[in-house]
Amino acid sequence: xxxxxxxxxxxxxxxxxxxxxxxxxxxxxxxxxxxxxxxxxxxxxxxxxxxxxxxxxxxxxxxxxxxxxxxxxxxxxxxxxxxxxxxxxxxxxxxxxxxxxxxxxxxxxxxxxxxxxxxxxxxxxxxxxxxxxxxxxxxxxxxxxxxxxxxxxxxxxxxxxxxxxxxxxxxxxxxxxxxxxxxxxxxxxxxxxxxxxxxxxxxxxxxxxxxxxxxxxxxxxxxxxxxxxxxxxxxxxxxxxxxxxxxxxxxxxxxxxxxxxxxxxxxxxxxxxxxxxxxxxxxxxxxxxxxxxxxxxxxxxxxxxxxxxxxxxxxxxxxxxxxxxxxxxxxxxxxxxxxxxxxxxxxxxxxxxxxxxxxxxxxxxxxxxxxxxxxxxxxxxxxxxxxxxxxxxxxxxxxxxxxxxxxxxxxxxxxxxxxxxxxxxxxxxxxxxxxxxxxxxxxxxxxxxxxxxxxxxxxxxxxxxxxxxxxxxxxxxxxxxxxxxxxxxxxxxxxxxxxxxxxxxxxxxxxxxxxxxx
Numbered sequence: 001x002x003x004x005x006x007x008x009x010x011x012x013x014x015x016x017x018x019x020x021x022x023x024x025x026x027x028x029x030x031x032x033x034x035x036x037x038x039x040x041x042x043x044x045x046x047x048x049x050x051x052x053x054x055x056x057x058x059x060x061x062x063x064x065x066x067x068x069x070x071x072x073x074x075x076x077x078x079x080x081x082x083x084x085x086x087x088x089x090x091x092x093x094x095x096x097x098x099x100x101x102x103x104x105x106x107x108x109x110x111x112x113x114x115x116x117x118x119x120x121x122x123x124x125x126x127x128x129x130x131x132x133x134x135x136x137x138x139x140x141x142x143x144x145x146x147x148x149x150x151x152x153x154x155x156x157x158x159x160x161x162x163x164x165x166x167x168x169x170x171x172x173x174x175x176x177x178x179x180x181x182x183x184x185x186x187x188x189x190x191x192x193x194x195x196x197x198x199x200x201x202x203x204x205x206x207x208x209x210x211x212x213x214x215x216x217x218x219x220x221x222x223x224x225x226x227x228x229x230x231x232x233x234x235x236x237x238x239x240x241x242x243x244x245x246x247x248x249x250x251x252x253x254x255x256x257x258x259x260x261x262x263x264x265x266x267x268x269x270x271x272x273x274x275x276x277x278x279x280x281x282x283x284x285x286x287x288x289x290x291x292x293x294x295x296x297x298x299x300x301x302x303x304x305x306x307x308x309x310x311x312x313x314x315x316x317x318x319x320x321x322x323x324x325x326x327x328x329x330x331x332x333x334x335x336x337x338x339x340x341x342x343x344x345x346x347x348x349x350x351x352x353x354x355x356x357x358x359x360x361x362x363x364x365x366x367x368x369x370x371x372x373x374x375x376x377x378x379x380x381x382x383x384x385x386x387x388x389x390x391x392x393x394x395x396x397x398x399x400x401x402x403x404x405x406x407x408x409x410x411x412x413x414x415x416x417x418x419x420x421x422x423x424x425x426x427x428x429x430x431x432x433x434x435x436x437x438x439x440x441x442x443x444x445x446x447x448x449x450x451x452x453x454x455x456x457x458x459x460x461x462x463x464x465x466x467x468x469x470x471x472x473x474x475x476x477x478x479x480x481x482x483x484x485x486x487x488x489x490x491x492x493x494x495x496x497x498x499x500x501x502x503x504x505x506x507x508x509x510x511x512x513x514x515x516x517x518x
Contacts, residue, residue, distance in 0.1 A: 011481040012084045012473045017455070018485060019077045021448060022492040026070030026499070028447050031145060031192060032199010033063040034138030038131075039226055045131050055219055057122075058511035059203065060134075062503055064119065067141075069499045073492060084481065088462050088472035095154065095161050095172045099147040099179065107144035111137055145195075146188050153184035155463050156454070157252045163374055165354050165367060170466075183248050190241035193234045194447060197409055200231025201443035204416060206507055208436040219511050225420055232413035239406060243306065249457075250307035250315070251329075253464060255388060256457030258318045259284075259395040261303060264292050266317030266326075272302030275400060278393055284318055285386040318392075322385045337385035344380025347373035378461065381471040390459040398452040405446035412439060 037059040044052035078100060081089050089096070117125065117133035125133070154160075160177030161170045172178060204227045207220035249257045258266070261273050264284060276296025284292065304313035308329075316334070320326050324336035335343075347370050354366035382388070416436070419429070458464060462472035 008478045009469050009473055011478055011485060013469060015084060015481055015485045016080055018488055019080060023073040023077050024451060026066050028195035028198040029066045029202060030070050030141055031195035033059055034141055035196055035230060036199055036203050036227055037063055038134050038138050041131050041134050045127050054512045055222060061506055065499060065502050069495055072495060084474050085472050086474040091467055092170045092463060094169055095178060096151055098172060099150040103144050103147035107140050107147060110140035114140060142192060145192060149188045149191055150179055150184045153181060153187045154178055156458060157183040158463055158466055165351055165370060186241055186244045186248060190238060190245050193237040193241060196234035197231055197238055198443040198447055200227040202440055203227035205437050205440040208433040212433050216510050224416055228413045228416040235410045235413060246306050254316055255321050258321060259390050259392045259457050260399040260453060262292060262392060262396045263317040264319055266315050266320045268314050269301050269312050270303040270315040271298035271300045273298045278396060284392045285389050318389055337388055340376045340379040341382055343373040343376040344378060347377045348380040378466045378468050381468050387460050390457050395453055395457045398449040402446050402449040405442055
């Protein structure tokens, strides 16, 4: 294969990361506010109180502003698979395109239909019909997230496919395996529940701001109670599914786990690093006499328990994964990275021989060699085993930001529920209310940190173990990718500023619960 300019890979990754991170500013708030507004309207239908209707309409207004921005960035994100990652799209488009197509046809049209009834159907359809449209809108948004996360989970753990050497494409053979793989189910539950946490943090933060201003107290207290209960339940689900996700990573992406733990030398009875400071400039691809940490604190046996459910279980470190030689759970011996790369190059060469062969005997021999070594096909595009090691500092610190903030959110929601009866006397709780308000950006920080762990920890793979980034990108001029990167940076920043301005004005105006209704 003709050498690829590494700066093209870096800029293509940077552009996709930019788009994805801006998009993810809007998506979790959409999912979180959607549940909150649906709960509020459910209370309106059950009690008949106009107060709950106006409360639902306020959160619905913020939901709509955010929803529009999420759609704008999401469309661009999907187009980038064709523009910047055309080799990826060709190689696995038959599989990856299926959930994206379903997301566009089913979930998006479901959202589009019922969101119109939700916004314009007040007093035009019955209460229960309108409530149904509200719930179906957020269900549609959640189904949309399901199919996107199925696609991403498949990139983390490809299943349900066979490689066709005649078309040089991977083809889906088991749709159910792709759509309902355990990795996809856990990723969906973890991501959606964490989005509910973000929405709950946003709602309680806005409500506490009203208490600080002495405005809309009944609305604020009601919103805090609903959002805090949702947030606490969602945060506990997020913690549980995070544990399950860690087990999946240990099984299918051990290098990501090693990077997230800063684990250079693995072994039995490994402890989980609770916190620490990595040694700046440490070479994570080579042995050293000095520790990779300046200091760290760990919980004994916890990593082995997480990864293997055994206190004495073996967890490989970065060196072990590169050098191989340890025993895998199935009893086989792990191959060194060099051997995987050699087998990958053999698979690539066999594919070329198969496509050039003129007689059946040669084609059959080449096909046999290809199938024997296809599990390592992607490794053949790598030049050095060190390319298999992701950025350890980014993965390590992002993981701890996510976990620490997740624990903080559990404590925050529990504290709010306990303190609800004292919140009206806001003068005694001013400092606490400011803490809640200032927590709002931390919810986005935790959400973004989770995706950084997921995506940076997977490097150098576009598809885990199957296709590295260097073989997945489009052959473009580096300058064109750089230009569009900065164009998107400006456009997305303007969109974000516009959303913050519009939402700020809507929040400043406040709900209509204090106004008389006809």
